[in-house]
Amino acid sequence: MLKLVTALLLSLVSLAAQASLGEFLYNGNRSAEAWLAGLEEKTRQVDGVTWHYYVRDAGKGDCIVLVHGFTAEAGNWFRFARHMPKDRCLIVPDLPGFGQSPYRADISYLIPQQASRLQAFVNAVSPSGKLHLAGSSMGGHIVLTYALQDQKRVASLALFDAAGVVSPMKSDLTLQIEKTGRNPFDVRRREDFTAFLPMTMHDIPWMPGLVKDHLADEFVERNARYQSIFKTIFGKDMSNERLHEIKVPTLIIWGAKDRLLHVAMADVFQKGIAGSKKVIYPDLGHLPFLEAPSRSADDYLTFLDGILTQAK
Numbered sequence: 001m002l003k004l005v006t007a008l009l010l011s012l013v014s015l016a017a018q019a020s021l022g023e024f025l026y027n028g029n030r031s032a033e034a035w036l037a038g039l040e041e042k043t044r045q046v047d048g049v050t051w052h053y054y055v056r057d058a059g060k061g062d063c064i065v066l067v068h069g070f071t072a073e074a075g076n077w078f079r080f081a082r083h084m085p086k087d088r089c090l091i092v093p094d095l096p097g098f099g100q101s102p103y104r105a106d107i108s109y110l111i112p113q114q115a116s117r118l119q120a121f122v123n124a125v126s127p128s129g130k131l132h133l134a135g136s137s138m139g140g141h142i143v144l145t146y147a148l149q150d151q152k153r154v155a156s157l158a159l160f161d162a163a164g165v166v167s168p169m170k171s172d173l174t175l176q177i178e179k180t181g182r183n184p185f186d187v188r189r190r191e192d193f194t195a196f197l198p199m200t201m202h203d204i205p206w207m208p209g210l211v212k213d214h215l216a217d218e219f220v221e222r223n224a225r226y227q228s229i230f231k232t233i234f235g236k237d238m239s240n241e242r243l244h245e246i247k248v249p250t251l252i253i254w255g256a257k258d259r260l261l262h263v264a265m266a267d268v269f270q271k272g273i274a275g276s277k278k279v280i281y282p283d284l285g286h287l288p289f290l291e292a293p294s295r296s297a298d299d300y301l302t303f304l305d306g307i308l309t310q311a312k
Contacts (some may be wrong), residue, residue, distance in 0.1 A: 006029075007264070007269070013233025015293075021210050022211050025208060025211050026211045027288065030075045031218070033075065033198060034054050036082050036083060037081040037082045037084075037090075038086055039054035039055060039056050039090065040054065040055055041054055042055055044125065044230075046117075046121045047120055047121050049096050049104070051094060052093070052190065053074065053091065053101075053121075053125070054095035055125060057087070057253065060129075061088070062132060062155055063088070063122075063129055063130075064089065064100050065093075065132065065133050065143070066080070066090070066092045066134050066135075067095070067134065067139035067140075067142055067143050068099070068136055068139050069136040069138045069139045070098075070137055070185070070226075070229070070233075071219065071222075072098065072099075073094050073098055073099030073225055074093055076289075077092050077286075078287040079289075080290070080293040080297050084301075089126060089129065091125055091126060093118070095139070095142075096117065102154065104119070109232045109233060110233065110236065111141050111145050111202040111236065111237045112145055117232050129153075130153055130154070131153050132155050132156045132158070132304065133158070134155055134159075134160065135158070136160060137260065138233065140162020141162055141164035144164045144246070145239070147246055147248060148239065150241055151247060154249070155248065155307065156248055157248055157250040158191075158252075159252050159253070160249070160254075160296075161254050161255060161260070161261050161286050161287070162252075162265075164196040165239075165240045165269060166238050166268075167262045167265045167268070168265075168267075171260055171262040172259035172260070172262045173199065182228060184253065185230055187224065187226075190217070190220070193212075193214075193216035193219050193220070194212075199259045199260055200286050201285045201291050203291040204291075205291070223224070225293065243269065243272025246272075246273045246274075247274075247308075249303070250256075250269075250308070251265050251277050251303040252276055252278045252279070253281070253288070253289075253296060253299065253300070254279070255260070255280075255283075255285045255288045256281060256282045256283075257282075257284060258285050258286040261286065266280060277303060281296075
């Protein structure tokens with residue numbers, strides 16, 4: 001009996017050690033990638049909301065702001081950020097409720113409210129200069145709404161597989177909800193997370209099993225908040241009828257194999273925003289800047305260089 005109890009205790013210790021090792025490896029890699037991108041980790045409270053974020057050269061000229069999507073975090077942008085010019089201001093926040101920014105059940109997560117919070121945060125961190133706003137998925141919807149609320153400081157807009165318009169084609173996400181009544185973000189077990197990953201990326205970067213388990217466990221732990229936010233924002237505040245109001249240079253980047261937001265949405269954005277440019281990657285999914293950071297960064301920098309050339 002004593003041997004059995006000892007074996008069970010050792011098994012529990014081993015499982016705990018593996019879980020903590022996965023978290024250690026993930027956090028260590030995230031810190032290393034932030035360092036390689038020249039980003040400094042900080043926290044700041046703005047209007048009573050605590051933001052965790054990464055920044056480089058804030059307040060020094062025009063600034064690139066990279067905004068992650070639903071259930072994601074700032075770290076998703078780091079490999080992309082490494083390709084940004086080292087002398088450019090760069091702000092990469094964890095949106096409140098995501099990443100390492102605390103979740104608050106008492107604030108609204110509707111897209112217009114998130115856009116207003118982002119604007120207040122960016123104004124506090126970098127009060128001067130023009131802004132190059134780039135957003136992925138929900139983050140794309142947020143930066144689009146930010147620009148619709150106030151374009152005075154916005155120098156450009158980049159929409160990476162962005163939400164925010166009604167799609168002419170149903171995605172796998174929509175079809176799954178219609179068929180099962182359950183969205184793929186509803187991750188209740190590690191197995192759900194494993195099934196969910198291919199929905200987010202077509203070319204999934206390799207990660208150790210311990211890291212994958214850590215991410216799955218963290219997702220499961222946050223599932224209640226994620227489901228609450230999903231119900232708040234899904235299908236709301238669509239901007240189809242307001243796209244013509246966007247007057248800043250706009251780049252639309254999309255992975256043709258996106259299963260969450262159908263690639264047909266890229267045409268909606270391009271047709272609605274006068275002069276916008278579109279890049280489609282036939283071999284990538286919902287997160288092209290994470291799946292192919294060098295390629296997507298090159299296209300983004302070409303876009304920014306074109307803006308600078310026109311301004312001269």
